[in-house]
Amino acid sequence: MIVKLEEVGLKRNGQWILQHINWEIQKGENWILYGLNGAGKTALLNMICAYYHPTVGKMEVLGKVFGKSELGGALRRRIGLVSNRLQQNLYESDSAFEIVLSGAHASIGLYESPTTEIRNRAIDIMQQLGSLEYADRPYNSLSQGERQRVLIGRALMLNPELIILDEPATGLDFLAREQLLDTISQIVSEDTSIIYVTHHVEEILPVFSHSFLLKKGEEFSSGYTKDILTSKNMSSFFSLPVEVIWKNERPLLARKSSLIEN
């Protein structure tokens, strides 16, 4: 079991941010975490990465039971987190290659000289992600799509059992988004589970067989993406009539025309 949450709730500053969360992720499953702004996605990710502890409920991540085992750093070394929030902590003048390398230490920046083995691993990863051509460029000179590839490369350095992609396509144009999604489908493997966080259904690739819908801090529905991403369920989720159109195994969301007439 990669993630197991049972009736988990999180209270911050006297307010319930998350409540009644039940979620199980099995090894090799790839999940979408979908929710609107303020739904609690970041709070949920922070709990999975052991930055926050649940106020109520039972929680287990990568076999570690919260409250029983020593968590934090050791657990986070097994999770590859790709988040725009992370960018704020990077030395942006470092080269793309150095940033990928720094993933081997699960730290920001490089304090020890990396072994040849680690350097070779970084090169292999960058090649796989198509980012080798800009390996020597400073991170802050890269486009948003290139930066995301570098952050994914960094997250892959420690062979994570769980990869969390927190809104990786934010700020990307259509072409850059699709290129990034192609890259993401390349990193899918049976040995790893991915959680892809988004507020855009258009980003949901067929490899994301499961989806968890979060609404106002509570689980709205979860299960197979095909069962969750239906016009009926999504209309109920938005409290607005919408149509989910499946095209080439990918969903698109459209407002029902009747709404415009109203």
Ligand SMILES: Nc1ncnc2c1ncn2[C@@H]1O[C@H](COP(=O)(O)OP(=O)(O)OP(=O)(O)O)[C@@H](O)[C@H]1O
């Ligand atoms: N430390 C805190 N104290 C009080 N409220 C908080 C705290 N952290 C988050 N919240 C509130 O909890 C709710 C969920 O926030 P969260 O950032 O997890 O949402 P999100 O789904 O990630 O949103 P977005 O898509 O906009 O990033 C928000 O209303 C937020 O203001």
